[in-house]
Amino acid sequence: MYHYNDFDRAFVQERVNQFRGQVERRIDGSLTEDEFRPLRLMNGLYLQLHAYMLRVAIPYGTLNSDQMRTLALLAEKWDRGYGHFTTRQNIQYNWPALRDVPEMLQALADVGLHAIQTSGNTIRNVTADHFAGAAADEIADPRPVAELLRQWSTDHPEFQFLPRKFKIAVTGAAHDRAVIQAHDIGIQIVKNAHGEIGYKLLVGGGLGRTPMIGKVIEEFVSQDDLLPYCEAIVAAYNLLGRRDNKYKARIKITVFENGLEAFRDAVNEQFARTKPAFSGVDVKLFEEIRAQFAPPAWRNAPLKAYDDAYAADALFRSWADTNLTAHRAEGYAIVSVSLKKHGETPGDATAEQMRVLADLADLYGHNELRISHEQNVILPHVHKSDLPKLHAKLREHGLATANIGLVSDIIACPGMDYCALATARSIPVAQQIALRFEELKLEHDVGPLKIKISGCINACGHHHVGHIGILGLDRAGVENYQVTLGGSGDETASIGERAGPGFSAEEIVPAVERLVLGYLDLRSSPDETFLAAYRRLGPAPFKSVLYPEQEAKRERADAA
Amino acid sequence: MPRKFTPKVVTANRLLEGDAVWLTAEGRWTPDMREAELLDEEAHAELRLLTAQSDAATVVGPYLADAVAGAQGPEPTHFRETFRTRGPSNYAHGKQVEL
Ligand code: HEM
Ligand code: SF4
Numbered sequence: 001m002y003h004y005n006d007f008d009r010a011f012v013q014e015r016v017n018q019f020r021g022q023v024e025r026r027i028d029g030s031l032t033e034d035e036f037r038p039l040r041l042m043n044g045l046y047l048q049l050h051a052y053m054l055r056v057a058i059p060y061g062t063l064n065s066d067q068m069r070t071l072a073l074l075a076e077k078w079d080r081g082y083g084h085f086t087t088r089q090n091i092q093y094n095w096p097a098l099r100d101v102p103e104m105l106q107a108l109a110d111v112g113l114h115a116i117q118t119s120g121n122t123i124r125n126v127t128a129d130h131f132a133g134a135a136a137d138e139i140a141d142p143r144p145v146a147e148l149l150r151q152w153s154t155d156h157p158e159f160q161f162l163p164r165k166f167k168i169a170v171t172g173a174a175h176d177r178a179v180i181q182a183h184d185i186g187i188q189i190v191k192n193a194h195g196e197i198g199y200k201l202l203v204g205g206g207l208g209r210t211p212m213i214g215k216v217i218e219e220f221v222s223q224d225d226l227l228p229y230c231e232a233i234v235a236a237y238n239l240l241g242r243r244d245n246k247y248k249a250r251i252k253i254t255v256f257e258n259g260l261e262a263f264r265d266a267v268n269e270q271f272a273r274t275k276p277a278f279s280g281v282d283v284k285l286f287e288e289i290r291a292q293f294a295p296p297a298w299r300n301a302p303l304k305a306y307d308d309a310y311a312a313d314a315l316f317r318s319w320a321d322t323n324l325t326a327h328r329a330e331g332y333a334i335v336s337v338s339l340k341k342h343g344e345t346p347g348d349a350t351a352e353q354m355r356v357l358a359d360l361a362d363l364y365g366h367n368e369l370r371i372s373h374e375q376n377v378i379l380p381h382v383h384k385s386d387l388p389k390l391h392a393k394l395r396e397h398g399l400a401t402a403n404i405g406l407v408s409d410i411i412a413c414p415g416m417d418y419c420a421l422a423t424a425r426s427i428p429v430a431q432q433i434a435l436r437f438e439e440l441k442l443e444h445d446v447g448p449l450k451i452k453i454s455g456c457i458n459a460c461g462h463h464h465v466g467h468i469g470i471l472g473l474d475r476a477g478v479e480n481y482q483v484t485l486g487g488s489g490d491e492t493a494s495i496g497e498r499a500g501p502g503f504s505a506e507e508i509v510p511a512v513e514r515l516v517l518g519y520l521d522l523r524s525s526p527d528e529t530f531l532a533a534y535r536r537l538g539p540a541p542f543k544s545v546l547y548p549e550q551e552a553k554r555e556r557a558d559a560a
Numbered sequence: 561m562p563r564k565f566t567p568k569v570v571t572a573n574r575l576l577e578g579d580a581v582w583l584t585a586e587g588r589w590t591p592d593m594r595e596a597e598l599l600d601e602e603a604h605a606e607l608r609l610l611t612a613q614s615d616a617a618t619v620v621g622p623y624l625a626d627a628v629a630g631a632q633g634p635e636p637t638h639f640r641e642t643f644r645t646r647g648p649s650n651y652a653h654g655k656q657v658e659l
Pocket of ligand 2: 415457
């Protein structure tokens with residue numbers, strides 16, 4: 001894992017000190033709210049419906065156990081005992097008091113964490129595949145690249161006032177778990193014909209009110225060219241991006257309005273300028289960073305404990321089948337710990353749960369944890385022989401739900417329970433869908449299905465790329481939920497299509513149930529997933545189960 | 561034709577705690593919306609909003625929100641404002657347990 005050097009430490013400490021002074025000056029009246037607001041946003045502090053909200057970056061979703069304990073400390077000491085992990089691999093605290101925030105930032109700085117550039121028109125927290133460094137299918141660990149980008153983008157003087165926020169995601173595997181096609185820049189590590197490692201770069205993806213899938217701007221960028229090329233992209237965007245209309249300011253619109261070819265030309269023009277400015281320090285730095293991400297010393301041990309538990313314990317077996325992923329090292333597994341216990345808030349963890357996870361990472365996980373954009377916690381390196389003990393401990397703390405990738409593993413943004421921009425709630429919808437499917441005891445039969453819920457058009461809950469997407473809206477003063485179908489956030493990314501009229505808060509859960517049950521009838525075999533069935537059959541049969549009255553009407557008309 | 565004025569309350573978030581508060585007739589900020597001053601008249605509402613805006617040491621982002629007279633005082637008309645009087649629906653936190 002990357003550890004802060006003296007420069008990082010001094011920089012973050014200085015920012016904490018500055019913010020402490022800014023808070024004091026706001027409270028004593030020397031700063032107006034108009035002056036203070038951009039300063040607090042630069043430090044991740046928002047004002048929401050019921051309180052302030054502090055957003056803390058978890059760079060590329062990677063944490064060590066001490067950092068996780070500090071997240072727990074913040075939850076307990078300055079919040080209400082829990083934190084909310086988000087789709088951007090951040091954690092949000094929903095209840096801090098203004099006076100306490102500098103102390104919170106200090107506690108974070110002490111373990112190498114911060115809230116810088118988690119807001120504003122800057123390059124935000126760089127996200128990465130949450131299985132990075134562990135996945136059996138990856139070409140290379142994406143985190144060294146993500147760390148390089150983090151260092152380059154943090155406080156980058158040219159990029160503090162971009163036309164709009166800017167999000168970068170990196171994957172090291174062809175199977176995309178980082179939703180790179182929905183990012184301003186998506187980076188995929190690839191190998192060329194000579195076996196050299198390089199980067200496929202996508203630009204102009206994004207969700208929000210105008211969802212777009214990213215386009216490949218360059219098939220292969222070499223290591224030496226990566227930073228200068230990224231700098232060229234952001235510089236071109238900084239010049240071409242629209243500042244007249246906030247809704248047209250993201251790079252997706254810049255690429256769309258100028259066309260990919262013209263945008264690429266603009267990038268190449270910038271590249272001619274940026275490339276000579278990089279003397280190769282970036283490549284040297286990259287090598288230094290990469291050394292810090294060396295894999296832990298793998299252990300060789302018999303698998304008997306695992307095999308025995310798998311054979312004897314049905315609960316363990318179900319959990320192992322659902323929540324484990326193939327690891328690159330012999331005898332190891334990647335453990336996804338679900339923060340989606342049926343009826344709980346997706347992505348929330350209590351301080352106690354965070355501490356338990358930190359302890360488990362110490363005991364069995366080479367001291368590493370990850371936060372996934374799907375709002376779960378990952379223990380990336382666990383030897384299989386330790387899994388029965390780990391599972392038992394998870395069970396004691398409500399963390400052993402066997403539902404990764406299933407109906408109840410729902411992404412939901414905070415929605416109108418917290419968010420000031422929301423048009424409807426999203427958390428209760430997620431809770432009710434999960435509880436209903438728990439009741440039906442169906443989700444393991446249904447298989448892989450991604451439901452994603454946003455509480456407004458900004459799409460923080462990724463609804464556009466949900467197999468079933470739900471968007472909460474305000475229709476004449478009443479909560480209303482629009483359903484989209486067939487979205488996907490992996491390497492086959494697609495934007496979901498609107499199914500038809502929205503549903504009321506009471507109707508939405510039954511509507512989802514009809515859809516899922518309908519799919520069970522429509523699939524060609526139990527191996528055909530919801531998404532595959534939708535792609536094979538198209539929307540029509542799914543719409544008929546979603547809107548049975550209209551279907552009945554049509555049938556009556558046909559009969560007449 | 562200009563739209564008919566509907567009754568309002570002045571509301572904001574408190575600077576230090578960040579929680580929702582409402583302006584009373586005496587110019588005090590209260591966490592209990594029922595104690596707020598219900599503003600039936602547009603000119604008066606604008607004036608009260610100006611007063612609120614000058615109180616930047618106490619509150620952030622004051623605005624006029626629709627309200628109606630209820631048995632115990634002003635009540636919200638929109639669900640967003642209702643949530644602000646209560647707190648989130650996923651935990652018993654906020655005003656639903658604090659008032
Ligand atoms: C509660 C405070 C939040 C505020 C004020 C907020 C605000 C916004 C806004 C305004 C946008 C649209 C920006 C644009 O397209 O230009 C957006 C997009 C997004 N936000 Fe949030 N958000 C919040 C919470 C979250 C949370 C909790 C998550 C993760 C669960 C999140 C992740 C995202 C993602 C993934 C997008 C869409 C991707 C994209 O940028 O195109 N945000 N947010
Ligand atoms: S999607 Fe809308 S409601 Fe949900 S967190 Fe984002 S801004 Fe808030």
